[in-house]
Amino acid sequence: MIREIKDDDFEVFWPCFKQIIEDQETYAFDPTMNYEQAFELWCKAPLKTFVYVEGDQVLGSYYIKRNAQGPSSHICNCGFMVQGQSRGKGIAKKLCEHSFETAINLGFRAMQFNSVVSSNEVAVNLWKKLGFTIIGTIPSSYLHRKLGYVDSFIMHKTLVIEVEDFIVNRHS
Numbered sequence: 001m002i003r004e005i006k007d008d009d010f011e012v013f014w015p016c017f018k019q020i021i022e023d024q025e026t027y028a029f030d031p032t033m034n035y036e037q038a039f040e041l042w043c044k045a046p047l048k049t050f051v052y053v054e055g056d057q058v059l060g061s062y063y064i065k066r067n068a069q070g071p072s073s074h075i076c077n078c079g080f081m082v083q084g085q086s087r088g089k090g091i092a093k094k095l096c097e098h099s100f101e102t103a104i105n106l107g108f109r110a111m112q113f114n115s116v117v118s119s120n121e122v123a124v125n126l127w128k129k130l131g132f133t134i135i136g137t138i139p140s141s142y143l144h145r146k147l148g149y150v151d152s153f154i155m156h157k158t159l160v161i162e163v164e165d166f167i168v169n170r171h172s
Helices: 007-023 035-044 091-105 121-129
Strands: 002-004 048-054 057-066 075-082 110-117 133-144 148-158 160-163 166-169
Touching: 002 091, 007 035, 007 048, 007 057, 007 075, 035 057, 048 091, 057 091, 075 091, 091 110, 091 121, 110 121, 110 133, 121 133, 121 148
Parallel strands: 075 110
Antiparallel strands: 002 048, 048 057, 057 075, 110 148, 133 148, 160 166
């Protein structure tokens, strides 16, 4: 089940979040970030945050926010995390598909990921399968804990287009 996050959900999810940022393989977040900073970043700063829940376990989460302000505020940005033991079970895909609906309902026309670490091949391939295109490469932009400096990709997906006064949903 995917639903909006509650404060106690993040408490359950915190060990996953902490492990992911400490691993320094996928997120450009400070690996020494504390719980309060993480909660602000993941749950308070975005427009909305969701969790994927089975029973009392939070197996994954995503946030959605504006990628920029003003004339570019129609493009959103999302971040996704899935518990290590739950990876490979389609949770990230379900969360991303849910984010498309959420984005469209919030009035966004496109989604952009600003820094997908190139060595995170599982994520890169999933985002491509879900219709994202690599629109740019940032050379040596991520200091991977094991691999050293690796590239990051900027990935983009159009969610809706206007055709003769009709809005067409492009996420499917």
